[in-house]
Amino acid sequence: MSGRRVVMNDQQRIITTDRAGSIWAGITWCSLLLFIVAGIVGMMAQTMLPANLGYPQLHDSGVPAWLTWTVIGLDIVAFFIPPLVTTSCGRKAKRLGHPVRSAVQIAWTTFAVVTVISLLLVFFG
Template sequence: MPGRRVAMDDQRRIITTDRAGSIWAGITWCSLLLFIVAGIIGMMAQTMLPANLGYPQLHDSGVPTWLTWTVVGLDVVAFFIPPLVTTSCGRKAKRLGHPVRSAVQIAWATFAVVTVISFLLVFFG
């Protein structure tokens, strides 16, 4: 059945390097949505962890120092993951000919801002 093989070959989709690079560029931009998940994790750490241990708020006078630093550490770790994923996807897209430096820069800038704000709140909040 040679005619059948031709029909199957016509239906088979070939992903070129250019198309794959475009797909990875889109994945890189979509990976910035992980900051939403990181923000939810950060908010949960700031509200639920102290509340479950019997403290009204994180920056209350009776809250132990270890708890404050644990919450800050969770924030930093939660916001460190999206830039890593974005950088990894960006490298793959760049290798395939579609550099997306701006998405990677946005991810690392967001991480830097959140980290600085977290530490400022600990020391001056």
């Protein structure tokens, strides 16, 4: 049987451009779920990092400024990754004929809101 090649035509599936576009559109919407992971990472950074360094809470009077800025930086970076992934998936879906602008706008708006709230809490909290 070394010279025979068996092809199962009933098992082959052709994915059209339209189908691929709708798949990438779904992936774009599902990538918004990464904000859940980002929120968990942000909460862990705010609670566990100061606690492991011996401080009761992040906003206590004795917490050094570098620790506060490190936690805020981690929070912003954690919330910056989901919009990047969503934008990348959205571009692929748009290239395949399925624009998902609203998912990308939701992602960047969420990032902007979280960033503004984090910075406002540092400066005025």
